Amino acid sequence: RCASWTSEAPVAVGDADQIQFLKHSTRTRATINCNFSEHAPCPMEPHHPRRAPTAAMDPPSPAGARPAMSHSSAFLLPSSATPAASADAYAVVVLNQRLPRFAPLLWDRAQVRVCADGGANRVFDGMPELLPGHARDDVRSRYKPDVIKGDMDSVRPEVKEYYSNLGTKIADQSHDQDTTDLHKCVAFITDNSPGSDKSNLCILVLGALGGRFDHEMGNINVLHLFPNIKIVLLSDDCLIFLLPRTHTHSIHIERSVEGPHCGLIPVGTPSTSTTTTGLRWNLDNTHMSFGGLISTSNIVDEDQVMVTSDSDLIWTISLRH
Numbered sequence: 001r002c003a004s005w006t007s008e009a010p011v012a013v014g015d016a017d018q019i020q021f022l023k024h025s026t027r028t029r030a031t032i033n034c035n036f037s038e039h040a041p042c043p044m045e046p047h048h049p050r051r052a053p054t055a056a057m058d059p060p061s062p063a064g065a066r067p068a069m070s071h072s073s074a075f076l077l078p079s080s081a082t083p084a085a086s087a088d089a090y091a092v093v094v095l096n097q098r099l100p101r102f103a104p105l106l107w108d109r110a111q112v113r114v115c116a117d118g119g120a121n122r123v124f125d126g127m128p129e130l131l132p133g134h135a136r137d138d139v140r141s142r143y144k145p146d147v148i149k150g151d152m153d154s155v156r157p158e159v160k161e162y163y164s165n166l167g168t169k170i171a172d173q174s175h176d177q178d179t180t181d182l183h184k185c186v187a188f189i190t191d192n193s194p195g196s197d198k199s200n201l202c203i204l205v206l207g208a209l210g211g212r213f214d215h216e217m218g219n220i221n222v223l224h225l226f227p228n229i230k231i232v233l234l235s236d237d238c239l240i241f242l243l244p245r246t247h248t249h250s251i252h253i254e255r256s257v258e259g260p261h262c263g264l265i266p267v268g269t270p271s272t273s274t275t276t277t278g279l280r281w282n283l284d285n286t287h288m289s290f291g292g293l294i295s296t297s298n299i300v301d302e303d304q305v306m307v308t309s310d311s312d313l314i315w316t317i318s319l320r321h
């Protein structure tokens with residue numbers, strides 16, 4: 001499945017909390033992949049084709065059976081390794097942690113770029129550092145967020161002003177001290193994405209893992225708060241996403257960028273039955289819970305990992321350097 005973002009530059013209309021940010025795409029989409037015209041080429045790098053979908057809904061399954069959902073990390077592949085035919089779209093959210101090394105790549109290919117509060121500082125400071133061969137000011141103006149959203153206690157005033165002058169929408173939600181800035185960003189993206197079927201949405205979150213443990217858990221909680229939205233949390237070292245119990249899961253392993261270490265973790269509720277194939281240590285109708293068995297330091301042995309469970313599980317896999 002993939003997001004049906006418009007290929008046009010996002011247009012902000014209305015007040016900050018109700019921005020009609022993403023216009024309806026006029027394209028009709030196939031079940032799995034979608035193609036759309038490209039953004040203007042990045043002046044910093046050669047033109048990138050769009051990336052493969054993060055996850056795809058397979059055709060309807062027989063009555064009674066759980067539908068299948070397929071997943072892929074092909075969005076991390078370099079341009080040269082990805083067939084243009086597997087084009088897809090996603091939104092990027094940048095959190096307030098050091099930018100992962102692949103941030104410019106994912107940013108270039110994104111349809112929508114949102115910074116969570118201090119995430120804007122990371123883009124402002126970090127993008128020029130990740131692109132040392134290019135003029136600092138050119139990089140800054142090229143890597144301009146569409147929206148900065150959050151309680152605004154971390155974004156520096158000069159960063160806010162810089163991007164505001166370039167047309168970035170500043171969405172101040174300092175009145176809300178009960179939800180995290182990532183929660184606010186995901187809610188904003190889902191509220192402003194076209195159509196009612198949010199299963200096509202994909203959100204890549206940069207800088208979500210490592211760092212402060214309460215923030216990490218808050219970020220993982222967002223996966224459970226939005227189980228129907230495809231959200232991938234990324235750091236330089238690994239990625240994680242939710243496998244909702246409503247589906248069977250087929251995870252394609254992109255061996256050039258990910259693995260071999262992986263884990264399956266029942267964060268929200270114990271599982272009385274999880275079954276897998278493709279792993280070194282597979283589960284066969286196995287019970288998993290905190291205080292009992294959880295699968296860590298597992299190894300992907302096949303190019304496709306299958307997972308079925310009666311509970312929502314977190315899938316995690318290491319990223320190659």
Ligand SMILES: Nc1ncnc2c1ncn2[C@@H]1O[C@H](COP(=O)(O)OP(=O)(O)OP(=O)(O)O)[C@@H](O)[C@H]1O
Pocket residue numbers: 095096097116117118119150151153154155180181182183207208209210211212213215216218219
């Ligand atoms: N150390 C960290 N580890 C993981 N995620 C982080 C970390 N720091 C920030 N984040 C993520 O980035 C988002 C924005 O963080 P930021 O520091 O700008 O604001 P905040 O949520 O008000 O944090 P704080 O409680 O530190 O003031 C957070 O909501 C969180 O998702």
Ligand SMILES: Cc1ncc(C[n+]2csc(CCO)c2C)c(N)n1
Pocket residue numbers: 151176177178179180181
């Ligand atoms: C039980 C409980 N614990 C912590 C907070 C504080 N809090 C949670 S999210 C957030 C916003 C951070 O940008 C803040 C301050 C709360 N409200 N309720």
